[in-house]
Each structure stands twice: as C-alpha cells, then as structure tokens.
Amino acid sequence: MHVGIIFFLVILGSVLFHIFTPWYWTDVASNWGGMDDTITLTFWIGGGVFIAVCLFMVYCVFKFSYKKDRKAEYKPEDKKLEKILTWATTLGVAALLAPGLIIWNQYVNVPKNAIEIDVMAWQWGWQYRLPGEDGKLGTTKVVNINDNNPFGINLDDPFGNDDVMIQSDVINLENNRPVKILLRSVDVLHNWYVPQFRAKMDAVPGIVTYYWFEPNKTGEFEVLCAEYCGVGHYAMRGGVEVQDKQDYDNWLQQQETFSDLIAKQKILENEKTKLAKK
Amino acid sequence: MSEDFSDNKTIQAQSSETISGGGSGITPDMDYVRPAEVGEQDLYHGHSFITKWIFCQDAKVIGVQYFLLATFTGIIGLILSWLMRLQLGFPGLAPFMTAEHYYQFVTMHGMIMVVYFLTALFLGGFGNYLIPLMVGARDMVFPYLNMVSFWSFFVAVAVLLASFFVPGGPTGSGWTLYPPQAILEGTPGSGWGIMLMCISLILFVAGFTMGGLNYLITVLQARTRGMTLMRMPLTVWGIFTATVLAMLAFPALLVGALMMSLDNVLGTSFFMPTILKAGEVLEYGGGSPILFQHLFWFFGHPEVYIVALPAFGIISDLISVHARKNIFGYRMMVWAIVGIGALSFFVWAHHMYVSGMNPWFGFFFATTTLIIAVPTAMKVYNWILTLWRGNIRLNTVMLWCLGFIVTFVNGGITGIFLGNVSVDVPLSDTYFVIAHFHMVMGIAPLMVIMGAVYHWFPLVAGRFLDEKLGKWHFWLTFLGAYSIYFPMHYLGFIGVPRRYFEMYDSPYVASAVGMNEFISLAAFIVGAAQFILIYNIIKTLKTGKPAGHNPWQACSLEWLTPTVPPEHGNWGDRLPTVHRWAYDYSVPGAKEDFITQTTPPSEVAHTKVEKT
Numbered sequence: 001m002h003v004g005i006i007f008f009l010v011i012l013g014s015v016l017f018h019i020f021t022p023w024y025w026t027d028v029a030s031n032w033g034g035m036d037d038t039i040t041l042t043f044w045i046g047g048g049v050f051i052a053v054c055l056f057m058v059y060c061v062f063k064f065s066y067k068k069d070r071k072a073e074y075k076p077e078d079k080k081l082e083k084i085l086t087w088a089t090t091l092g093v094a095a096l097l098a099p100g101l102i103i104w105n106q107y108v109n110v111p112k113n114a115i116e117i118d119v120m121a122w123q124w125g126w127q128y129r130l131p132g133e134d135g136k137l138g139t140t141k142v143v144n145i146n147d148n149n150p151f152g153i154n155l156d157d158p159f160g161n162d163d164v165m166i167q168s169d170v171i172n173l174e175n176n177r178p179v180k181i182l183l184r185s186v187d188v189l190h191n192w193y194v195p196q197f198r199a200k201m202d203a204v205p206g207i208v209t210y211y212w213f214e215p216n217k218t219g220e221f222e223v224l225c226a227e228y229c230g231v232g233h234y235a236m237r238g239g240v241e242v243q244d245k246q247d248y249d250n251w252l253q254q255q256e257t258f259s260d261l262i263a264k265q266k267i268l269e270n271e272k273t274k275l276a277k278k
Numbered sequence: 279m280s281e282d283f284s285d286n287k288t289i290q291a292q293s294s295e296t297i298s299g300g301g302s303g304i305t306p307d308m309d310y311v312r313p314a315e316v317g318e319q320d321l322y323h324g325h326s327f328i329t330k331w332i333f334c335q336d337a338k339v340i341g342v343q344y345f346l347l348a349t350f351t352g353i354i355g356l357i358l359s360w361l362m363r364l365q366l367g368f369p370g371l372a373p374f375m376t377a378e379h380y381y382q383f384v385t386m387h388g389m390i391m392v393v394y395f396l397t398a399l400f401l402g403g404f405g406n407y408l409i410p411l412m413v414g415a416r417d418m419v420f421p422y423l424n425m426v427s428f429w430s431f432f433v434a435v436a437v438l439l440a441s442f443f444v445p446g447g448p449t450g451s452g453w454t455l456y457p458p459q460a461i462l463e464g465t466p467g468s469g470w471g472i473m474l475m476c477i478s479l480i481l482f483v484a485g486f487t488m489g490g491l492n493y494l495i496t497v498l499q500a501r502t503r504g505m506t507l508m509r510m511p512l513t514v515w516g517i518f519t520a521t522v523l524a525m526l527a528f529p530a531l532l533v534g535a536l537m538m539s540l541d542n543v544l545g546t547s548f549f550m551p552t553i554l555k556a557g558e559v560l561e562y563g564g565g566s567p568i569l570f571q572h573l574f575w576f577f578g579h580p581e582v583y584i585v586a587l588p589a590f591g592i593i594s595d596l597i598s599v600h601a602r603k604n605i606f607g608y609r610m611m612v613w614a615i616v617g618i619g620a621l622s623f624f625v626w627a628h629h630m631y632v633s634g635m636n637p638w639f640g641f642f643f644a645t646t647t648l649i650i651a652v653p654t655a656m657k658v659y660n661w662i663l664t665l666w667r668g669n670i671r672l673n674t675v676m677l678w679c680l681g682f683i684v685t686f687v688n689g690g691i692t693g694i695f696l697g698n699v700s701v702d703v704p705l706s707d708t709y710f711v712i713a714h715f716h717m718v719m720g721i722a723p724l725m726v727i728m729g730a731v732y733h734w735f736p737l738v739a740g741r742f743l744d745e746k747l748g749k750w751h752f753w754l755t756f757l758g759a760y761s762i763y764f765p766m767h768y769l770g771f772i773g774v775p776r777r778y779f780e781m782y783d784s785p786y787v788a789s790a791v792g793m794n795e796f797i798s799l800a801a802f803i804v805g806a807a808q809f810i811l812i813y814n815i816i817k818t819l820k821t822g823k824p825a826g827h828n829p830w831q832a833c834s835l836e837w838l839t840p841t842v843p844p845e846h847g848n849w850g851d852r853l854p855t856v857h858r859w860a861y862d863y864s865v866p867g868a869k870e871d872f873i874t875q876t877t878p879p880s881e882v883a884h885t886k887v888e889k890t
Contacts, residue, residue: 003672007680010757014688014764022789023768025704038701046691049655053662053687057680060665064601065672071871072603072864073667076888081663082607082656089655093694097648100698101641107700108637122554123464142552143559183634186554188459189567191632191707195773198704202634204567205458206551209634222784226707226775228452230464231377234778 004061011054018047029196029217029242031178034103036198041099045092107199110212114178117171118163120151121183121190121203124232126223127151128171132162132257142186142205148265152186153258161259164252169223170239174248178214191227194240202227215242309878311504311855319500321417321847333429335421336846337492340428341407342738344398347428351435352395356805358387367798369780377779378466381450384777385467386442388453389475392581393482394435396723400588401486401524402431404730405493405517407738411836412514414502414854416847418492427492430485438478444470452777454578455535457549457570458562461542464555473542476535483528493521502835504856508612509875511834511860512605515612516591519619520584526623527580534573541565568635575626582719583622587615589726590657593682595860596729597661599832600676601668602871604861606660614653621650631702640699647697651690658687669864669871674748678729681756682722689718692767707777710770713763721759728755731811736829737836740843741822744814751810758804762797769793831872834860838876862887 028036064072118129118137129151131137138160144152150167153160173179183192183203193200201211223238243251256264324330334340361383365375406424410417418424441448450466451459459465460472467475497510497518510518537548541562549570550562598605605611627635627643661683670676692714696702705711728751735743774787781787828837840850854876862873867885879887 003677003680006753006757007684010684010760017765021765021768023765023772023793025771026773032704035700035704038698039695039704042691042695042698042701046694050687050691053658054684057662057665057683060662060668061670061672061680064665064668065670066602067669070669071866072601072669074604074864074866074886074888075606075667076604076861077607077609078663082610082659085659086652086656089652093648093651096694096698097644100644100700103700104637104640104644107703108640142554145554146557188462188464189456193707193773193775195704200703200706201632204634205553206564206566207568207634211632224773224775224784228381228456228459228777230459230462231381231450231466232464233381234377234780237782237784 001062004058004065007054007061008058011051011058015047015051018043026196027217028198029194029215029219029221030198031214031216032103032107032198034099034106038096038099038103042096045096049092107211110180110210111178111214114180114212115174116180116182118151118182118184119171119192119203121185121192121225121229123187123230124225124236126169126192126236126238128166128168130164130166130252130255131159132164134159134162137182138163138258140184145186148262151258161257161262163258164255165258165261166255169237170241172241172243172248172251173215175218175242175244176214176216177245178212180210180212183209183211188229189227190225190229190236192238193224193226194221195224196221200226215240218242218244308883309857309880311857314503314853318853319416319419322421323846333425335417335425337406337410337418337421337424338738338844338846338848340424341403341405343428344402344406344431345404347432347435348395348399348403351390351438352399353808354439355387355390355395356808358383358390360802360805362387363798363801365779367795378447378450380779381452381777382448382466382471385450385452385455386438386448390438391720392453392585393479394438396585396719397486397524397581398431399727400585400723401493401517401521402428402489404513404588404592405521406489407734408513408836409493409496409517410500411839411844411848412511412834412860413497413500414505414835414849414856415496415500416849416853419495419500420488420492423488424492427485427489430481430488434478434481434485437474437481441467441471441474441478444474446470449475454571454574455538456574457538457541457567458551458553461538461550462553462555473539476539476542479535480532483532486524486528490521490525493517494525502853502856505835505875508609509856509859512591512594512608512611512615513588514591515615516587516589516594519615520587523580523587523619523622524584527577527584529577530573531577534570534577537573538570568630568633571630571633571635572627575629576623578629579626580619580622582715583618585719585723587619589682589723590615592730593661593679593726594657594664595834596675596726596733597664597679598861598863599733599830600671600673600679601665602671602863603664603668604859604863606663606666607656608859608861610656611660614657617653618650621646621653625650625697628697628699628702631699632706644697644699648694651694651697654690658683658690673732674743674745674752675729675733677749677752677756678725678732681752682725682729685717685725685756685760686722688764689714689716689722693718704773705770707775708770709774709776710767712776713766713770716766717763721763724759725756728752728811733830734836735815735818736825736842738843739819739822740825741818742825742829743818743822747810747814747817751807751814754807754810755804758800758807762800762804765793766797828874831870833858833862833872833874835875838874858887 136159138153138157140152185203185205190203197213199213221240225236322335448467449471540546547562547565550565552563553560594605624646628647856875864871865885
C-alpha cells in the first residue's frame with residue numbers, strides 16, 4: 001500500500017515542482033522565443049507521457065499486488081495493442097520533431113542583413129571585431145597575431161583596414177538588428193553563450209563557426225563560456241550591452257579601427273627611434 | 279561429425295516455436311529436442327587457491343571478480359562525486375579544493391562511472407555470471423581468454439588509478455577528453471595524466487574485446503539443446519546486443535585515444551590545428567578537433583546503449599519473475615533491443631549539435647535520434663503492461679524495478695528535449711544535460727544493478743539479502759537520487775553551464791545557491807546509503823536466510839542448476855534440455871504459477887501454453 005502512495009507522491013511532487021518552481025528560464029532577449037515554445041510543447045507531450053506511464057504503474061501496484069490465491073493473466077502478446085501504441089508514439093514524436101526542425105532551419109539560415117561580428121576566443125578571454133564601412137571583415141590567420149595585430153588580420157587584405165577592433169570582453173549590440181556571430185579560437189574549444197539569447201555554438205580552433213540571433217531587449221547581459229576549455233573555464237566571462245540605434249552608433253564612433261591602430265603604432269615607433277637616435 | 283548428422287536430415291525443426299502445447303494432448307514425440315551438434319567442452323578445473331579464485335577460468339568467478347573490481351572503482355567514483363558536490367553546494371568549504379582538483383575529479387568521476395563501473399559491471403559482471411547459466415552452457419567458450427580479459431581490466435584500472443599519483447595528477451579534461459585542451463597546458467594533467475588515461479582505455483578495450491568475443495560466441499554457439507534464440511531470456515538478448523555494439527564502437531575510442539597519444543607524445547597533428555599559446559605558435563597544424571569528437575561519440579553514443587541494453591534485458595526478467603507474469607510482447611522486446619542497438623550507430627552527432635560541425639547535419643541526427651524514441655517507448659509500455667493484471671510481489675527487487683521505470687521514463691523524456699536539435703541549443707552544456715544523463719544512464723541503470731543484486735544474490739551466495747535493509751537502501755537511494763536530479767533540470771533552464779568550478783554572482787543564478795546546497799546534501803545521503811548494501815552483503819554472507827533451490831520460482835535456466843550456488847561446470851552430469859521460453863508464468867491449467875524452461879511439454883500437456 002505505502003509503496004503505491006509514495007510513488008504517487010513522487011509524481012505529484014514532480015508536477016507541483018514544475019508548476020511552482022521559482023527556477024525557470026530567464027526572459028528571452030532575442031528572436032529565439034520559438035525554442036522556448038518548443039520546450040513548452042515538449043513539456044506538454046513528454047510530461048503527459050511521463051505522468052500517464054507512472055500513474056498506470058502506480059495503479060498496477062495498487063490493484064495487482066500479490067495475493068496468494070490470485071493468478072496473473074497469461075497473455076504473451078497483443079498485436080493490436082502493440083500496433084496502436086507504436087503508431088501513437090510515432091505520431092507524438094513526429095509532432096515534437098517537426099517544430100524542432102523548422103526552428104533549426106531558421107537557425108542555420110542567416111538573414112542577409114545580419115551584421116557580422118568576429119568573436120575571438122582564447123584561454124581565457126574574448127575580444128571582438130566589427131566590419132568597418134565596407135561592411136566586410138578582413139581575413140585572419142592565427143600566425144599573424146602579435147601585439148601590433150591582435151586579431152591576426154592579413155595585412156594584404158584591403159577589407160581588414162577599416163575593421164573596428166574591440167579589445168575588451170564586453171561588446172555592444174544594436175537592438176533589433178540581427179547579428180551573425182563568427183566564432184574562432186586560437187587555442188582550444190570555447191563557446192560564446194548568453195543564456196537570455198538562447199543560442200550558442202562552439203568556437204573551434206582551425207575553423208570559423210557561426211550562429212545568429214536578433215537581440216530584442218536593451219540592457220546588459222553576461223557572456224559565459226559554455227564549452228569546457230581548461231582550468232579557467234568558469235572564469236571566462238564577458239558581457240554584452242544591447243542598445244538602441246542612437247546609443248549604439250555613438251558607441252561605435254568611439255571605437256578604434258585597424259588602420260587607427262597601425263597609425264598609432266607607427267607614431268609610437270617613430271618616437272622610439274627618435275629617442276634611440278638621441 | 280558429418281556422419282552423425284546424416285541420420286537427422288529428415289527431422290523437422292520441431293524445437294522451434296511452431297509447437298504449441300495447448301490442448302493437443304500427449305503425442306509420442308512432443309518432447310523431442312534436437313540432439314547436440316557438438317560434444318561438450320573440456321573445462322580446466324582449478325586445484326589451488328590461485329587457479330580457483332585468482333587466475334580463475336570459471337566464468338562465474340570471473341563475473342564476481344569483475345563485479346567486485348567495478349564496484350571498487352565505482353566507490354572511488356562516488357567519493358569523487360561527493361567532493362564535487364561539496365564544492366558546488368558549499369564553495370570554499372574544503373581548502374584543498376582548487377579548480378584544478380575540481381576538474382580532475384569531474385573527469386575521473388565521469389570516466390570511472392561510465393566505463394570502469396557501468397560497462398564493466400553489466401557486461402563483465404552480469405554477462406560472465408549469467409550468460410553461460412542462462413543459455414545452458416558449462417562455461418564461456420574461451421575460459422582462458424576470459425581470465426585474461428579480467429586481468430586486462432585489472433591492469434587498466436590500476437593504470438587509471440595510478441594517474442592520481444603521477445606529476446600533475448590525473449587528467450582534468452572532462453570525461454570527453456576533447457583535444458586540443460586535453461593535451462595542452464591550461465588543463466590539469468595534460469602530460470602524464472592524459473597519457474595514462476589513454477593507455478588505460480586502450481587496455482580496457484583490449485581486455486573487453488576478449489570478454490566480448492566470449493559472450494558473443496557463447497551465445498551463438500554454446501546454447502544447450504532446445505535453447506533457440508527466441509527462447510533466450512531478455513537479459514541474454516540485452517547483453518548480447520550490447521556486446522555487438524561494444525565490438526563495433528570501442529575501436530573508435532581506441533583509435534581516438536591512440537591518435538591523441540601520438541599528438542601528445544610524437545607531436546603529430548591529427549586533432550591539432552595551428553595553436554597560439556602564451557604568445558607563441560605551437561608546432562602543430564592542420565588537424566581537426568572535431569574529428570576527435572566524431573570518433574569519441576561514434577563510441578560514446580553506442581556506449582550509452584552498451585549500458586542501457588543489458589539494463590533493459592535484466593529489468594524485463596526481474597519484472598516478469600516478480601509480477602508472476604510473462605513479459606508482455608517478448609518478440610517486440612527482442613526486436614526493440616536489436617533495433618535500438620542498430621539505430622544507436624546513427625545518432626552520435628546529437629552530442630555535437632553546437633560543436634561547430636556542419637549545422638546541416640542537425641536535421642539528420644535529430645530525426646534519427648527521435649526515431650530511436652519509438653522502440654524505446656515500446657519497451658516502457660511493455661514493462662508496465664507486464665505489471666498489468668500481474669500478481670506483483672512488492673519485494674525489494676520489484677521496488678528497484680518500479681524505481682527504474684520512473685527514472686528511466688523521466689530521463690528518456692528529457693532525452694527528447696536534447697535530441698530535438700533546436701531545443702538542444704539553449705540546453706546543451708547546461709545542468710539540464712547533467713540531470714538528463716544521470717537520470718537515464720546513471721540512476722536508471724543503477725536501479726537495475728541493485729534490483730539484479732537483490733534478485734541474483736540468492737543464486738550467487740545461496741542466501742537472501744535482508745529485505746528490511748534492502749527497503750531502506752531502496753527508498754533512500756530512489757528518493758534521494760530523484761531529488762538530486764529532478765530539480766537539477768531547472769538549473770539548466772536558468773542557463774547554468776556545466777563544468778563550472780564556481781558560479782560567482784551571476785545575477786540570474788543567485789537563486790540557484792539554495793538548490794545547490796540541497797542537491798549536495800541529497801548527494802551525500804544517497805552516497806552513504808550505498809554502504810547499507812555493503813553492510814547487508816557482509817551480514818547476509820554470515821547469517822542470511824538460506825535460499826535453497828529456485829527461491830523466486832523463476833522459469834529461466836540459471837535457477838535450475840543441480841547445486842546452489844552452481845558449481846564449476848554448472849550442470850553436473852547432464853546439460854539441461856530446453857522446451858520453452860523463459861516466461862511461462864501463471865499459465866492457465868498449470869499446477870503452479872510457473873513452468874520452468876526444462877519442463878517437457880508432456881508434463882504440462884493439458885495447460886493452455888501458448889508460446890514455447
């Protein structure tokens with residue numbers, strides 16, 4: 001008797017926990033609300049199956065627990081029942097898969113007007129690069145990276161000169177404008193993840209990976225590294241500030257471009273050589 | 279041999295399932311079973327303590343050896359999990375807990391539990407003990423190889439544990455061992471630690487292959503007369519199919535470990551692209567980190583089923599015996615095991631949706647992954663339909679079965695979240711994943727192991743484990759484990775990433791502090807509860823109630839040996855002859871509520887046996 005009751009309470013407790021939990025997802029701050037909807041749908045269908053199966057089990061425990069004079073039913077197979085269950089399950093699974101695939105299709109197809117952002121990761125930090133007025137990022141190579149060229153931009157690539165360099169772990173984004181995050185890493189795997197945006201993807205050394213989203217809430221968000229990258233993984237944080245167009249444009253104006261940086265370095269070098277001559 | 283056969287040509291396949299005992303009355307040849315095709319195997323009988331108990335060739339002793347060593351490593355894994363939970367629930371409380379140590383414990387806990395505990399225990403432990411007994415063989419077909427298999431496992435464990443004592447300590451690269459991080463400074467144990475891990479895995483795979491070949495060939499070649507494949511208990515089907523998976527999946531891990539060792543020691547670049555480390559470009563170039571992930575998960579996903587399929591098989595048998603009812607839809611169950619096994623080779627990249635592989639793969643792997651849910655769901659339905667109109671003994675064994683159903687269905691359904699590619703995006707690499715796989719391949723198989731221990735202990739030791747202690751053990755474990763992992767899913771919804779040594783004060787996870795403390799306390803209790811079993815076993819060996827023959831009134835062969843516990847050679851003078859499947863419980867018209875597999879049809883001619 002008590003066995004059935006305890007199992008019943010476990011099921012009931014699970015349902016109540018789900019309804020009243022104070023721990024639930026953060027307010028979505030991007031276009032990926034559809035992922036939340038699919039999760040909700042999966043909760044309804046999957047949760048329904050969980051409850052149904054467990055309650056059936058509890059019922060059996062109450063109803064058919066051992067009595068010496070009772071004999072169990074002898075019925076090796078029931079083809080019809082098995083067929084019905086197979087098809088019902090297939091249907092349920094298809095109902096979950098379809099919306100999932102539709103959203104994935106959106107996820108892998110980046111809108112044309114998305115602004116590209118180079119997110120460069122290393123152990124353990126982030127920095128960012130935005131295309132300049134030409135709208136294109138210059139190509140890069142890991143071996144080019146040095147103090148004068150922190151992003152490893154190929155010097156003979158004309159698209160690279162006006163790239164905006166943000167040597168900080170905080171990046172600003174324009175509200176309601178899709179961004180294509182281009183991820184690269186110079187050492188190990190990383191993952192640029194903002195829980196409120198829902199989206200994520202690993203940064204893999206040797207290749208450039210991508211994903212996109214459209215922020216739709218202004219404010220500050222924390223960036224977490226979501227792929228284990230060694231002993232500093234948990235401390236590999238960054239930030240995002242989503243701003244309205246005006247504020248964003250102001251911010252962008254103040255950032256340094258690659259040619260600014262080169263010019264500055266030339267001045268520095270000249271001064272150094274002058275000092276040396278003296 | 280060919281001469282022996284010539285007489286038998288006219289004989290039809292009478293021992294197949296086509297015969298029905300129902301209502302046909304006694305006919306002269308109804309008990310006929312085809313004669314053995316080959317002679318009996320010669321066994322090596324140990325004479326000294328060393329050949330009987332240490333370098334032993336008896337599959338039962340080897341099974342117990344596997345079981346004990348796997349349990350020993352499992353306890354180490356358990357202690358590591360305590361240390362991890364100590365840090366997560368009460369950061370800063372243990373002064374020795376640095377981030378390096380934390381990641382080393384995470385890694386060793388994961389690898390130990392998946393490979394050295396669960397895999398070794400299900401296949402090496404239960405496989406060795408049960409396969410020969412359940413198919414009516416005297417031993418595994420290659421007893422010597424079987425012994426070498428165990429001792430390879432022993433050396434593998436020794437090498438693994440040795441890594442705690444080498445400079446730099448064990449690897450802290452996560453149980454997935456992803457390069458480049460696994461072999462670069464910045465990850466603990468990137469020198470000796472990862473090297474020993476790879477060597478240990480290679481030894482494990484080598485030893486496991488020896489054992490695996492034994493299980494396969496014993497099932498295929500050494501079944502006793504009348505034991506057709508479709509009469510085998512589902513335990514054997516589960517272990518058999520899991521072994522096939524292991525034979526195909528482990529080589530991928532082996533080459534992965536080998537290639538990474540070469541990258542580490544010889545400076546090859548299988549998995550290593552151009553890397554900038556501390557301002558210097560390393561001497562690597564052109565390799566692909568994602569290639570390793572493909573190799574790892576081509577092993578890693580079937581590995582989930584290498585653990586799950588034996589659990590499926592065993593639980594089917596336990597439920598059937600203790601519900602006094604045949605397993606519902608036996609044929610569906612067999613094909614579901616085989617189907618899940620086959621499908622499990624086409625789903626691996628669902629672990630890699632956000633790994634940076636070509637995202638178009640997502641469509642394929644999401645579809646295959648959700649297809650696998652169908653046969654899995656069928657198995658769940660058949661378990662609960664076996665309870666339906668049964669005569670359920672609510673003993674400790676059945677409690678573990680019920681606990682398994684709840685945790686497995688829970689974990690299976692969260693698997694549908696993660697398998698459905700776009701739902702996986704927000705949840706992957708968060709605590710949702712931790713909760714999911716612990717529920718479905720940690721706790722659920724553990725429930726099966728425990729159920730199996732309580733069920734077969736009377737066979738192995740001849741005494742019943744104490745029921746009262748068993749029930750305490752069950753409720754503490756089940757309720758405790760459920761309250762660890764059920765709420766943990768919700769940490770994942772918040773977005774708490776896994777493998778974080780400390781969360782600091784991220785605004786949206788501040789509310790998780792209380793839950794982390796609760797989970798840690800529950801984890802300490804559940805871990806401690808496992809020692810109830812150890813106490814129970816020690817106590818039972820001394821003073822337990824003797825079990826006698828076939829104490830559960832089961833149908834399957836392992837309970838029908840002439841001596842309990844079975845001796846070396848299992849069957850005394852004569853091998854058993856099998857006349858029916860392993861599930862003739864509560865047959866209408868039969869005197870008792872079970873008909874053993876060895877009962878000839880003539881003895882039960884007037885019962886309504888439907889399936890033989």
